[in-house]
Amino acid sequence: MTPQTMFLHRRQVLTATGALALGGLARAQQPPAGGAGYEPQRGQSGKDVIWIPSPDALVNRMLRMAQLTPKDYVIDLGSGDGKIVIAAALEGAQGLGIEYNPDLVELSRRRAQQAGVAGRARFEKADIFESDFSRADVITMYLLPQLNLRLRHHILALKPGTRVVSHEFRMGRWRPDETARIAAASVHLWLVPANAGGDWTLSFPQGGQTVSVPMSLRQSFQMLDGNARFPDFEAQLREARVAGTQVSFGFTDALGHLRRFSGRLADDALTGSVYDFSAGGARAPFSARRTGAAPPLDGAAPAPESEAEPLGTE
Structure with a gap:
């Protein structure tokens, strides 16, 4: 086995680097399509990737x-x-499985029936780049870096808090x-x-x-930076990030107290708790109101393929 073959086997994927217009995996070549005894062949070639099953673990x-x-x-x-859909069911x-290969769709339906979960595990023959997956609470995928990037702006448009899990490959700058x-x-x-980006008025004890100070937040995917502006100084935010609808950040206030804010974002309002670590972690409520329009989220536009990491990088 050559080093290149070993690498591809470890990654469990081979690419077909032509056009990437359609999602899904390969159409099986043996046995004849549509047969009740159809079983996909590990490594069978397809339009974008070869078919390799994800291990149960x-x-x-x-x-x-x-x-x-x-x-x-x-x-x-x-x-x-x-x-994956059957395991979730x-x-x-x-669950819903979106697959371009009709033979694999029929196989999945039979296996769901055999597992007794056909009522909860549905499969459809469709192009993932033309499908609506806004209903999802969880997205799973085992595609390629270029395909992940093509999907990224669609995924970022899903409801905040949607969980996205990828076997092996990442999504460029979105870490x-x-x-x-x-x-x-x-x-x-x-x-x-x-x-959470934009200009805010932050109120806290x-x-x-209760004091109110202007605050500016700049967001790149889930990472935040920005500042809170007091009359005599500007406090740079620390440990600032977004996890779904949860927003957290900290700074040292006008009294020299280190404060940590954790709140939930709904439209243009942020409410939650502020912890005063200079007073033993005392907790109090805080609120913030966005004072202008939210800027476009970094990643909302289609990603350039140049962001895709080459195979073999971590």
């Missing part, structure tokens, strides 16, 4: 990282043999919120962030009274 880790619950609706992009969730390694494979998790 990795599927389990994907669902654990997504914090799957029976209330969730899972959409698997390029669902192959249906393994066995845990009580509802994962969590990564796990299982043997030679990786699993990456992202939480779709709310848009300080020295026995």
Whole structure:
């Protein structure tokens, strides 16, 4: 086995680097299409990638990282043999697999029926780039970096807090919120962030009274930076980020107290708790109101393919 072959086997993927207009995995070549005994062949060639199933342990880790619950609706992009959607359905969730290969769609439906979850695991033959997956609470995928990038702006437009889990490949500048390694494979998790950017008025208790200060937030994917402006100084925010609708940041106030803010964003209002670590972690409520329009979220526009990391990078 050559080093290149070993590398591709470790990554469990081969690319077909032509046009990337359609999603999904390969059409099987043997046995004849539509047969009840159809089974996909590991490594069979397809339009964009070859078909390689995700190991059971990795599927389990994907669902654990997504914090799957029976209330969730899972959409698997390029669902192959249906393994992930069926696994989610066995845990009580509802799921949809979007797959371009009609033979794999029929195979997935048969396997869901055999597993007793056909009522919760649905599969459709469709192009992932033309599909609506706005209903999803959890998105799963095992595609390629270029395909992930083509989907990124659609994923960032989903409701904040949607969990996105990818077997192996990332999404350019949008860095994962969590990564796990299982043997030679990786699993990456992202939480779709709310848009917290813009100008705000922040109100919180300080020295026995409520003070209000202007605050500016600049957001790149889930990462924030910005400042709070007091009469005599400007405090740069620290440890600022967005996790779904949860926004957190900190700074040292006019009294020299280190404060940590954690709140939930709804439209142009942010409410939550502020912790005063210079007073033993005392907690009090705070609020903030956005004073203008939210700027476009970084990543809202289609991504250039140049952002895709080459195979083999971590």
